Amino acid sequence: MFDFADNSARFIERDRTAASVLLGALDALQPALKPDDPVLVVDDGAGEVVAALQGRCTLTTWRRFASVGQTATPFPGPGAHALATLRLPRSREALELALHLIGARLAEGAPVLVYGHNDEGIKGAARRIEEIFGSVEVVDTRKHCRVLLARRPTSPPAPFRGQLSDWRRVKPFALEDGPIDMVVYPGIFAHGGLDEGTAMLLAALPDPPAGAHVLDFGCGSGIIGAALLRRVPDLRVQCLDFDQVAVQAARENVPTGLHRCGASWSALPAYSRYDRIVSNPPIHLGRDNDYGVLKRLVEGAGIRLLDGGELWIVVQRQVPVQKVLQDEYAELSCEAESTRFRVWRAAAPFAP
Numbered sequence: 001m002f003d004f005a006d007n008s009a010r011f012i013e014r015d016r017t018a019a020s021v022l023l024g025a026l027d028a029l030q031p032a033l034k035p036d037d038p039v040l041v042v043d044d045g046a047g048e049v050v051a052a053l054q055g056r057c058t059l060t061t062w063r064r065f066a067s068v069g070q071t072a073t074p075f076p077g078p079g080a081h082a083l084a085t086l087r088l089p090r091s092r093e094a095l096e097l098a099l100h101l102i103g104a105r106l107a108e109g110a111p112v113l114v115y116g117h118n119d120e121g122i123k124g125a126a127r128r129i130e131e132i133f134g135s136v137e138v139v140d141t142r143k144h145c146r147v148l149l150a151r152r153p154t155s156p157p158a159p160f161r162g163q164l165s166d167w168r169r170v171k172p173f174a175l176e177d178g179p180i181d182m183v184v185y186p187g188i189f190a191h192g193g194l195d196e197g198t199a200m201l202l203a204a205l206p207d208p209p210a211g212a213h214v215l216d217f218g219c220g221s222g223i224i225g226a227a228l229l230r231r232v233p234d235l236r237v238q239c240l241d242f243d244q245v246a247v248q249a250a251r252e253n254v255p256t257g258l259h260r261c262g263a264s265w266s267a268l269p270a271y272s273r274y275d276r277i278v279s280n281p282p283i284h285l286g287r288d289n290d291y292g293v294l295k296r297l298v299e300g301a302g303i304r305l306l307d308g309g310e311l312w313i314v315v316q317r318q319v320p321v322q323k324v325l326q327d328e329y330a331e332l333s334c335e336a337e338s339t340r341f342r343v344w345r346a347a348a349p350f351a352p
């Protein structure tokens with residue numbers, strides 16, 4: 001039996017542990033931070049690093065990923081920082097992007113400290129850091145965490161690519177009804193390519209009626225909205241994702257849409273209602289399964305559907321979503337299935 005519980009509390013605890021190890025290392029390395037030293041704090045999950053450094057230096061923060069109550073931006077502001085910290089990003093591509101964006105905003109010789117848990121891949125991150133900065137050292141290992149330090153070299157192995165636009169690529173996504181060119185950036189879902197589940201969802205989904213309001217929940221590059229707009233050009237599409245870099249791609253791929261960055265329903269206008277809510281929802285947090293977002297999507301979609309509206313999702317077969325859907329919707333059908341995925345259509349939500 002799968003635990004459908006929201007694991008986010010556990011992840012906040014992990015962030016806290018990693019941050020405590022970083023702060024220990026930081027105290028040992030930088031005992032004399034001055035109030036006007038500019039410091040860049042990146043993806044400080046639980047806010048522990050900012051809280052500890054407040055008042056000791058001049059803080060700038062960058063969060064790529066929004067969380068409830070925390071906004072995000074696609075890249076850090078300008079600067080020549082005396083120090084930067086980076087909570088290990090969830091993918092190799094996102095790490096590479098973050099290291100370049102940070103490297104370009106460090107003063108010469110200034111350190112960046114990258115920290116994370118061993119089981120998140122912090123050991124393997126060392127090689128990537130070395131490739132970009134020229135050298136790396138381990139400065140702390142405690143509580144199954146590791147802190148790595150690199151300094152901005154006078155001449156890095158290759159110049160830092162410090163603008164998000166330096167990373168923009170256009171990839172053809174091979175949809176059933178023909179290829180579609182998509183703008184992608186590093187760290188977007190499915191390595192910025194077409195996911196098998198998304199392709200299956202789009203193939204199973206009938207065209208929404210002309211002028212329909214469609215929500216692409218967890219939009220990534222915006223492939224769902226872009227593909228539906230190609231089929232029905234006057235749809236009114238909203239794209240939501242908690243990753244600002246993904247939202248930036250969706251802005252470019254779905255230029256007529258409305259784009260929101262946030263981790264929950266509250267990121268959307270309270271009055272918005274939809275004829276279709278369509279999603280390939282996230283089922284992982286880091287490397288672990290987590291169905292919290294899926295649960296909140298299924299439970300929260302009902303009151304946001306217009307009369308006759310439908311929720312369409314694609315989920316891996318092993319995810320026990322059927323029961324949660326049955327609890328919320330009077331009409332439920334599996335519209336397509338493969339050895340890996342099922343596409344669900346849910347309608348007629350029970351009154352809240």
Ligand SMILES: C[S@@+](CC[C@H](N)C(=O)[O-])C[C@H]1O[C@@H](n2cnc3c(N)ncnc32)[C@H](O)[C@@H]1O
Nearest residue numbers: 189198218219220241242243262263280281282
């Ligand atoms: C499985 S991917 C699907 C992406 C895209 N729709 C596609 O089909 O390629 C799930 C997406 O949900 C986003 N996501 C994860 N947690 C989220 C949350 N709490 N709120 C909104 N989006 C979230 C991820 O950034 C990712 O882009």
